[in-house]
Amino acid sequence: NRQIRRMCEALGHRVVKLKRVRIMDLDLDLPMGKWRHLTENEVKQLWGKK
Numbered sequence: 001n002r003q004i005r006r007m008c009e010a011l012g013h014r015v016v017k018l019k020r021v022r023i024m025d026l027d028l029d030l031p032m033g034k035w036r037h038l039t040e041n042e043v044k045q046l047w048g049k050k
Helices: 002-010 040-046
Strands: none
Touching: none
16 A cells, blocks of 8 residues: 555555455455455465466
């Protein structure tokens, strides 16, 4: 989130709120403020393993 904020600020835009909805090809599908552990398959997907 910090990287996105800094990029926008460098262009003169103020970021008020960010919401992460996906990481790479992994759709998080979580309500705001919630978290969950990744499944073994999701971890493999993020590391590029099948």
